[in-house]
Structures are given as structure tokens and as C-alpha cells.
Amino acid sequence: MSKWYEFELGKAADILTRELFKLKEGETFVITADTESDMRVVEATARAAFSLGAKPMVIWTPAALGVGAAADPMLPQEALVGALKGADAWVEFNNQWIFYSETYTRAMKENDRLRYSCLVGMNADMMVRCIGRLDYPTLGEFMAKITDLTNMMKMAHICYGFNPGAKLTGDIVEDERVWGCVEWGIGHMRSAPAPSHSDGICLNASVWLDGEQVLDRGRSVHPELAELAKRLGKQ
Numbered sequence: 001m002s003k004w005y006e007f008e009l010g011k012a013a014d015i016l017t018r019e020l021f022k023l024k025e026g027e028t029f030v031i032t033a034d035t036e037s038d039m040r041v042v043e044a045t046a047r048a049a050f051s052l053g054a055k056p057m058v059i060w061t062p063a064a065l066g067v068g069a070a071a072d073p074m075l076p077q078e079a080l081v082g083a084l085k086g087a088d089a090w091v092e093f094n095n096q097w098i099f100y101s102e103t104y105t106r107a108m109k110e111n112d113r114l115r116y117s118c119l120v121g122m123n124a125d126m127m128v129r130c131i132g133r134l135d136y137p138t139l140g141e142f143m144a145k146i147t148d149l150t151n152m153m154k155m156a157h158i159c160y161g162f163n164p165g166a167k168l169t170g171d172i173v174e175d176e177r178v179w180g181c182v183e184w185g186i187g188h189m190r191s192a193p194a195p196s197h198s199d200g201i202c203l204n205a206s207v208w209l210d211g212e213q214v215l216d217r218g219r220s221v222h223p224e225l226a227e228l229a230k231r232l233g234k235q
């Protein structure tokens with residue numbers, strides 16, 4: 001039996017607009033959706049934003065045949081970017097999402113005050129379970145605590161090593177370049193400060209990209225890479 005949650009959805013939309021977006025009177029709030037979106041969610045959110053004194057604007061487009069960059073050719077990119085450039089906040093309910101498309105990148109770059117939330121594919125049931133019935137202040141405390149406990153454990157970067165002359169010496173500057181290794185950096189990065197930063201190296205890595213193996217135990221097996229490696233005196 002489908003769940004409609006007419007009453008509960010109102011509370012979830014109120015939490016989303018008031019507590020999470022912190023919408024203020026007079027702010028422009030863009031809600032994007034496509035023809036696969038749950039319009040109950042869209043309408044409840046627009047109502048809640050309006051009742052806070054914000055100016056909701058719903059942009060409803062056909063569902064693209066792909067997501068992210070694959071959606072770009074099917075999106076009215078100039079019109080979307082134009083609207084988002086003038087908005088204070090944007091919630092995305094598209095099922096075929098705009099997130100990480102050229103349209104998204106341009107909107108975020110050209111409007112650095114834009115507050116965005118990626119709630120792609122949101123439906124009434126999910127919105128009630130994941131937003132409407134939560135104690136957000138307590139969840140915020142929980143997330144702050146667990147973030148604090150794990151800083152140092154964040155992955156900062158993953159890199160390849162492909163210097164034909166490098167050998168394992170114990171000096172990280174050379175070790176991270178040993179041919180056919182991958183290097184995992186954990187801890188501090190500019191966007192997420194931590195007390196320290198440490199790198200670990202896996203020699204003789206096997207790597208698959210989009211299902212195709214390009215490295216096998218440190219040896220290039222991709223045809224073009226194998227040819228280039230040969231010219232560098234490596235495999």
C-alpha cells in the first residue's frame with residue numbers, strides 16, 4: 001500500500017526549509033524537479049518556503065536520459081544557470097540529476113552565495129523518514145562528534161606513481177613515484193584540516209578503469225599505456 005503522508009510531509013518540508021536551508025524572508029528559493037520527481041515533495045517544499053516569507057520558484061523539466069554531465073545536452077542550460085545565478089538557495093529533487101553537470105558547475109561558480117542541497121530522487125516516504133521524523137539538533141551534535149573523532153582518518157588523496165627512475169628508498173618523495181604504485185594520503189588537506197597527514201604506498205598495483213584493466217601488478221596492460229611504458233623503458 002502506498003504511503004501518502006499528507007500531514008507528515010508538511011513537517012518534513014518545514015524542517016527542510018526552516019532548519020536545514022535556514023530560509024529567510026525575501027530569499028529566492030529555486031526548486032528543480034523533472035518528470036520523474038515526486039511532485040508531492042516539490043509542492044510541500046514550495047508551500048513551506050512560501051510560508052516562511054521566501055520566494056519559491058519551481059523549475060520542472062523533462063527527465064534527462066542520463067545524470068550529471070550526461071544530462072547536459074537535454075537540459076535548458078542557459079535558462080537554468082540564469083535562474084540559479086539569481087537565487088539564494090536551490091534544492092534539487094530531479095530524479096535524473098543535474099548534480100556535477102556543466103549546468104551545476106556553472107551555477108555554483110557564477111553564484112558563490114548559492115546554498116545547494118542534493119536531494120535527488122526524493123519521495124514522500126523518504127522525506128518523512130529521513131527529514132521529517134529526525135531530531136536534527138541532536139543529529140548535528142552526533143555528526144560533529146564523529147567527525148571530530150575521525151579527522152585524521154579522512155582520505156586526502158589517491159595518486160599513481162610512474163617515475164621510471166624512482167626506487168624504494170624510504171624517502172616518501174621518491175617512494176610515492178615508484179613505477180606502478182598507488183599512494184594513499186590520509187589526514188590533513190586544505191579543505192579539511194587535521195593534526196597531521198601521512199601517506200601509504202601500495203607497490204605493484206592492479207587497476208581497473210570503467211571495467212577495463214589498465215595495470216596488472218604494476219605492469220601496464222592497457223595497449224596505449226603499454227606502448228608508452230615501453231618507450232620509457234618500463235612495462
Ligand SMILES: [Fe+2]
Binds near residue numbers: 157184185186198199
Ligand atoms: Fe600525501
